[in-house]
Amino acid sequence: MKSTQQSTHIATGLFSFIAIVFILYVLKPFIIPLFVAIILSVMIFPVQKYMEKKWRCNRLLATTVSLFLLMFSVVVLAFLIFNQMSVFVDKSDTYVEKISQLYYKSMLYFETNFGFKENNLISRNDLKIENIIKDNFDQITNLISQSGSLLGNLVVIPIYIFFFLYYRVFFRTFVYKLFRSQSKSKINVILRKIYHVQQNYLSGLTKVILIVGLMNSVGLLLLGIENAFFFGFFAAFLLLIPYIGIIIGSILPALFALATKDSIWYSVGVIGIFWFIQFLEGNFITPKITGSKVSINAFIAITSLLLFSMLWGTAGMILALPITATLKILFDHIPGFEAYGFLIGEPVDKHLKDRGMLRLKLWKKIRMEKAALNS
Known part of the structure; x- marks a missing residue:
């Protein structure tokens, strides 16, 4: 009877998990903008709170001004990125010509020294923009359709943010009524922890982006690469995609x-500098700044990135860590x-120690105590 109940409990849990994953996948166009709006609301809430308390602004004015500041920052950042990218597009023919020349020189070298043939490799015509567009028409069409969805999100996300900030007390009361069996003090503790873990993640990520961006830019300046600050901060901004973002960002420079x-060694130098900075970021900068405020162990972090990327694509990789940190608090x-x-949490020292060494130390301690008693 007991085993039957356990089997039923496991089956119910598995079915519930599959149902939740299915719902999250089907409702992706709705859920992703909603989660992004929640995270951005947490990010700008201190501005609204400061205006309400220090400047004595009413909630409507404080919410509107905070949202305007956020949107203005996003528009300025997008303008700078697209303006710089347009410069590269204008000179794309020159860059393609140079890369194709290096390609043919490399192929000539390998053909002369190793007997490789060029028959099935990329030709100069394949690198032309019109051929790239022709061969990838389906992908470009898909990108355009996704851009339409993105424009829709750019409209709906600010609306979500406005109501999250303006109706925050109303939503808190809804949570009280939803979990009526729990005390308000316990619910407040959970909500406060969720808010602080998101705020710490965002503030820590901002600091890391600034530090890594400066380090990237200095490294590129030392190599004499043009537009060093754009490339440096563009790669740092891709830290929004943990672990692999800065690798993607190193490809463009x-x-x-x-x-x-x-010389090809400049390109090798760029990759080497970015790899070294990524090593510093992952092992020293991020742990030092973030610390244990977002206490997710590395195994769960990587697993969550893979699972959320399978579920929601690139947006899932960006949202993976904040959502996982929130789940830890709820669990x-x-x-x-x-x-x-x-x-999900970080293991403590006793979980990382070798049990064989612990037994050896305990055995030595017992022997020393017995020797002391005998003497």
């Missing part, structure tokens, strides 16, 4: 160095789910 410099406070919260 490496190709630019390949197209504008006389820690929901009876029966504490084990999952423990699995």
